[in-house]
Amino acid sequence: MVIQRILRLVGLCRIPQRTLTLQVMSAASKFHKRWTQRSLLSVPTISLAFFGSAKKDDSKESVTTKKVLLAKADALFESGEYQKIYDLLIKYRDNKDVEILWRLSRALFNHSKSASDVEAKRMVFEGYEIIAEALQIDDNHWAVHKWMAVLSDTKSEYEGIKARIKNLVTCKEHMLKAAELNPKDATILHMLGNWCFGVADMPWYQRKIASAIFSTVPSSSYEEALQYFETAERIDPLFYSHNLLFLGKTYLKLQKKDEALKYLKMTAEFPAKNDEDHKAKLEATKILGTI
Numbered sequence: 001m002v003i004q005r006i007l008r009l010v011g012l013c014r015i016p017q018r019t020l021t022l023q024v025m026s027a028a029s030k031f032h033k034r035w036t037q038r039s040l041l042s043v044p045t046i047s048l049a050f051f052g053s054a055k056k057d058d059s060k061e062s063v064t065t066k067k068v069l070l071a072k073a074d075a076l077f078e079s080g081e082y083q084k085i086y087d088l089l090i091k092y093r094d095n096k097d098v099e100i101l102w103r104l105s106r107a108l109f110n111h112s113k114s115a116s117d118v119e120a121k122r123m124v125f126e127g128y129e130i131i132a133e134a135l136q137i138d139d140n141h142w143a144v145h146k147w148m149a150v151l152s153d154t155k156s157e158y159e160g161i162k163a164r165i166k167n168l169v170t171c172k173e174h175m176l177k178a179a180e181l182n183p184k185d186a187t188i189l190h191m192l193g194n195w196c197f198g199v200a201d202m203p204w205y206q207r208k209i210a211s212a213i214f215s216t217v218p219s220s221s222y223e224e225a226l227q228y229f230e231t232a233e234r235i236d237p238l239f240y241s242h243n244l245l246f247l248g249k250t251y252l253k254l255q256k257k258d259e260a261l262k263y264l265k266m267t268a269e270f271p272a273k274n275d276e277d278h279k280a281k282l283e284a285t286k287i288l289g290t291i
Helices: 017-022 034-041 056-078 082-095 098-112 117-137 142-157 161-166 168-181 186-200 204-213 222-235 241-253 257-268 275-288
Strands: none
Touching (some): 056 098, 098 117, 098 142, 117 142, 142 168, 142 186, 161 168, 168 186, 222 241, 241 275
């Protein structure tokens, strides 16, 4: 979830791979040490019977087993093994466990980014169906709202620009709820910043479409976007190259050249770990050559 503007108006809620690696939203990335990942990856597939069907005497063991299962899924996520996560967790879908469901939707979304067009669409729609089911079960879970924002927007991409614009407000509502429930997730704040930037930067023809859909066209400002980007950076400094990039771009929109140069240079010098980092560095370098 994701490059042109990551969460641009025509892709406002896509989440970058590095964003997902942060995993404030999951029980994985920030507390799993390398030794833990190695050990978890060797854990055998867990019996289907443990979820929801354990005897009372076995309840503690069942909880422990579930934690091991989720930790294994999160360790696989760290390694980018999205198909393995799906294969591990899909057998537990019918147990209606929210922790399983949002991780399944996350795996499908990430896997879709490297799939063929046909397969990507199938994965996105399946992921949306799963996260919608999770939302019905628990509408007060921050990760559920986060992934509903992601997958509802990505699904609407396949349904046309009118559908995507129509989904704008709903998308933001889910992000705001996720941020309320988990205010320390820098990636949610980054998403909100991109939403605000995209709406503030909306071209006239998209505003015309929006005006035909909404009685009041959604509005935002570069100042609001900047607040989200800055807060995200304070919470988790240097967590994502595109947050630095958008800090620079937002400062440029606000005609604050010195601040813009600072963040654009930081982006250009960011140690690239994946394609998204390379693209951020390339864009920052290009912008620097024009100012």
